[in-house]
Amino acid sequence: MIIYFTGTGNSRLVAERLHECYHPDDTQRDKLYCLEGDRLLHPGRQLLETADGSLVIWVFPVYSWGVPPVVLRFIDKVRFKGAEKARHYMVCTCGDDVGRTDDQWRHHIGRRGWTPRGAFSVTMPNTYVCMKGFDVDSPDIEAGKLAAMPGRVEEIRRAIDRGFADSDLIRGSWAWWKTNLVYGLFRAFKMSPLPFRADPERCTSCGLCARQCPMLNIKLKDRRPQWGPACAMCLRCYHHCPVKAIAYGKETDGKGQYKLPADF
Numbered sequence: 001m002i003i004y005f006t007g008t009g010n011s012r013l014v015a016e017r018l019h020e021c022y023h024p025d026d027t028q029r030d031k032l033y034c035l036e037g038d039r040l041l042h043p044g045r046q047l048l049e050t051a052d053g054s055l056v057i058w059v060f061p062v063y064s065w066g067v068p069p070v071v072l073r074f075i076d077k078v079r080f081k082g083a084e085k086a087r088h089y090m091v092c093t094c095g096d097d098v099g100r101t102d103d104q105w106r107h108h109i110g111r112r113g114w115t116p117r118g119a120f121s122v123t124m125p126n127t128y129v130c131m132k133g134f135d136v137d138s139p140d141i142e143a144g145k146l147a148a149m150p151g152r153v154e155e156i157r158r159a160i161d162r163g164f165a166d167s168d169l170i171r172g173s174w175a176w177w178k179t180n181l182v183y184g185l186f187r188a189f190k191m192s193p194l195p196f197r198a199d200p201e202r203c204t205s206c207g208l209c210a211r212q213c214p215m216l217n218i219k220l221k222d223r224r225p226q227w228g229p230a231c232a233m234c235l236r237c238y239h240h241c242p243v244k245a246i247a248y249g250k251e252t253d254g255k256g257q258y259k260l261p262a263d264f
C-alpha cells in the first residue's frame with residue numbers, strides 16, 4: 001500500500017511512479033491511497049487494512065524540514081488493521097534537503113507500535129514561495145529534477161526490495177536544528193491561512209482553488225475564494241490558479257508558479 005499526501009503534484013507523481021514499479025500493468029489501484037478530503041479532516045474515522053508482512057510506503061512533501069502536520073495527524077489517529085505487522089517505509093519529496101524528517105516520521109510510526117524501516121528522499125522542483133528568499137526553480141533546474149526522478153524512484157524500489165532499513169536522503173547542514181527548532185517555529189508562525197487573498201481584478205471566479213483544495217478549506221463567497229482555518233499550507237491553490245490571482249500577503253509578490261508539465 002502506498003499512502004501519499006500531495007500539494008502541487010510532486011509527491012503524487014512519485015507515489016504513482018512507485019505504484020507502477022510494483023504494479024506495471026496498473027492493477028490494484030486501491031493500493032494507492034491519497035490523503036485528501038475527509039481522510040485528512042477526520043483521520044480517526046478512517047479504517048485501513050493491510051496484509052501481514054506487506055509494504056506500507058508513506059509519500060509526502062517535506063515541510064520546513066519536517067513531516068506535514070496533516071500527515072502526522074493522520075499517522076497518529078488512523079485505524080489501521082495489520083499495520084503492526086507491516087513494513088513501513090518513508091519517501092519524502094523535497095526541493096533541497098530534509099533535515100531529520102526521517103527521525104520525526106520514525107518517532108510517530110513507532111509510537112503506534114508499527115515498524116519503521118527505510119527512509120528516502122527524492123529531489124523535486126521547489127514549490128515553497130511564502131517567505132523571502134524562497135521561489136520556484138528556473139525552468140532548466142526544474143526540468144533536470146523531473147528528469148532524474150524516475151531513476152531515483154527505481155533506486156528506492158530496489159532498496160525496499162532488499163529490505164533496506166537505514167536512511168538514504170539529503171540531510172543538509174544544521175539538520176537537527178532545522179527539524180527540531182525551525183520546524184516548530186514554522187508550524188507556529190508560518191502556517192496561517194489568513195494572508196491568503198485573491199486579486200478581484202484577476203480572479204475569474206472559476207472555483208478551481210476550491211475544488212482542488214485537499215482540506216476542502218476554500219469556499220466561494222460573492223464569487224471570490226475565502227479561506228477557512230483548516231489549511232494544510234500545501235499551496236495548491238496558489239500554484240494551480242490559472243490567472244495567478246492568488247497571493248499570500250506580500251510574500252508571493254514577484255514569485256513564480258509551479259505546474260507539472262503536461263507529459264507528467
